Amino acid sequence: MYMDYDASTPRALATEAVHAGREDLAALGLHAPPLDLSTTYPSYDIRAEAARIDEFATTGARLDGPPVYARLDNPTTARFEDALARLEGTDSAVAFASGMAALTAVLLVRASLGLRHVVAVRPLYGCSDHLLNAGLLGTEVTWTDPAGIAEAIRPDTGLVMVETPANPTLAEVDIRAIAHACGSVPLLVDNTFATPVLQRPVEEGARIVLHSATKYLGGHGDVMGGVVACDEEFARGLRQVRFATGGVLHPLAGYLLLRGLSTLPVRVRAASVTAAELVRRLATDPRVARVHYPRVGGAMVSFEVYGDPHDVIAGVRLITPAVSLGSVDTLIQHPASISHRIVAEGDRRSAGVSDRLLRMSVGLEDVEDLWRDLTQALSAAPAGTPRTTDGSASPSRRAVR
Ligand SMILES: *Cc1c(COP(=O)(O)O)cnc(C)c1O
Numbered sequence: 001m002y003m004d005y006d007a008s009t010p011r012a013l014a015t016e017a018v019h020a021g022r023e024d025l026a027a028l029g030l031h032a033p034p035l036d037l038s039t040t041y042p043s044y045d046i047r048a049e050a051a052r053i054d055e056f057a058t059t060g061a062r063l064d065g066p067p068v069y070a071r072l073d074n075p076t077t078a079r080f081e082d083a084l085a086r087l088e089g090t091d092s093a094v095a096f097a098s099g100m101a102a103l104t105a106v107l108l109v110r111a112s113l114g115l116r117h118v119v120a121v122r123p124l125y126g127c128s129d130h131l132l133n134a135g136l137l138g139t140e141v142t143w144t145d146p147a148g149i150a151e152a153i154r155p156d157t158g159l160v161m162v163e164t165p166a167n168p169t170l171a172e173v174d175i176r177a178i179a180h181a182c183g184s185v186p187l188l189v190d191n192t193f194a195t196p197v198l199q200r201p202v203e204e205g206a207r208i209v210l211h212s213a214t215k216y217l218g219g220h221g222d223v224m225g226g227v228v229a230c231d232e233e234f235a236r237g238l239r240q241v242r243f244a245t246g247g248v249l250h251p252l253a254g255y256l257l258l259r260g261l262s263t264l265p266v267r268v269r270a271a272s273v274t275a276a277e278l279v280r281r282l283a284t285d286p287r288v289a290r291v292h293y294p295r296v297g298g299a300m301v302s303f304e305v306y307g308d309p310h311d312v313i314a315g316v317r318l319i320t321p322a323v324s325l326g327s328v329d330t331l332i333q334h335p336a337s338i339s340h341r342i343v344a345e346g347d348r349r350s351a352g353v354s355d356r357l358l359r360m361s362v363g364l365e366d367v368e369d370l371w372r373d374l375t376q377a378l379s380a381a382p383a384g385t386p387r388t389t390d391g392s393a394s395p396s397r398r399a400v401r
Contacts, residue, residue: 013087013197018262021083035255036075041066056243060236070251072243077254083261084217084227087196088209092235094242095227095254099192099212100127101247102226106159106188106208107137108245109237115158116140119149121178122351125167125190125212126340129347132161143347146173150181159208163190164199165294168335168359169352170302172294179205186234192216192326197268198296208234213257215326216299219267223256225249267328267364271299274370275362281371287378289356299363300325304356307381309334312358315380318365318373325361330370332360 011019022033043049052063056072067073077095085093096102107118118141120132132141142152149160160182164173170193179187188208189201195216201209211217213225226249228238242248249257279293282303292302305312312332313321319330323338333339336355340348349355362370 014265016083016086017265020086020261021079021081021258033076033079033255033258035251037251038067039070041068043068057240060238060240062239071246071248073239074248074251074254076251076258077249080249080254080258080261081227083258084196084211084213085229087261087264088191088229089196089200089202090209090229091232093227093229094235094238095213095225095249095257096242097226097247097249097253098224099125099210099214099226100131102210102212102228103128103131104137105238105241105245105247106210106228107131107139108241109234110158110186111137111139112237112241113158115156117142117154117157118159118161119144119152119157119185120161121146121149121163121166121173122347123166123169123171123340123353124161124163125192126335126342128161128163128190129340130342133343133347146178146181149178150183153183153185157185159188160185161188161190163193165193165296165298165300167193168302168339168357170292170294170300171352172296175199175201175204175206193294193300194296194298195264195268197265198272198298202229207231213260214324216264216268217260217326218253218257219260219263219326219328220256221324221327221329223253223260225253225257227257268299270364271362272297274365274367275299275301277367278360278362278370278374282374285375285378287381292357299361301360301362302357303360304354305358305378305381306356307378309356309358309381310337311381312377315377316373317376318369319360319377325359327361328364330361330363330365332358335359 063073081093081095116139118132118139120141122143144152162173186207189206190210191201192212192215209229211227213227279291279301282288283291288303289306290304313334319332322331323333335353335357340353
């Protein structure tokens, strides 16, 4: 017999990951979620349809019943949104075609209210930095450190944005302290690296949580998407912007992301154990100048080498030299050449992105196989004069917490 989901019953994250967004399936006589690829939906009652369109246009509330057109909503994507909201502990979530489309929608919601100023802390993912810094959407950014946030806020500030752990240095900020400094200005935390398995920013005072779903949420390197988890009021603005600008997630991507969520806790925890072991070994390796690994843990590791980072990238065999992260297989890349190339050199360096920094996304392979590959690739990069590219003295060989 089918039992209704009772939201008052607390369920653990691992349980939510496999059940959220799927509560109605048994009543539908289904096990796997259905994939609805429709772009349009039939309706013989034009008056009722007009009323539903008016309702959506004025409120941004999700439509009752089938969507009118796929740019308004999609039932498969809605399952992914419901599940992600549950994992992040928010009322709602709104999905987009990519992480950048998601950030764009957030900025447009605020700009449409005349709040065009953004306060942000570096480093951010390279393209997020670029989107803000180039003012492509008519926004203006003030870069500051966490201690300077309160002072940087102006009457027209619409958003404070941080990434923690940050791409690519894994630098962390104190979300609670920053949320306090924001006052009534919404704080957006890009939670792509930690995922809700390791950190739930809304519980610490953030109003908006952004994910590049392309990374851990999808988890297999075969789907691109973005999602914003937030309160229902902000979600309504996002749905209106998504409808008007069209950055919708394809339903097949929604299907794959929902499937990805079901293994998210297992993948993140397993890869984190391997990452922590690789950090331990890298931290005592004489070819490695510095290792970055965040307190929150996770499967991302960054490290600076004494030798030429290009030789390390050219030397890997099991590990894939590629941008992106969060897949089941291990990837390594050179932020100064790839993920953060679009950030001006001076801005990159002052944000702590050294030219010798490598960023590795640890996957689910066996730790010994990964270490064997890493250590042979490091041997391909003979150490020159020990130094960091910012000219400072040789840093200590320790994991920077
Ligand atoms: C990749 C990434 C993004 C951008 O997401 P896309 O899905 O590539 O558009 C944003 N933030 C972080 C932290 C990322 O790693």
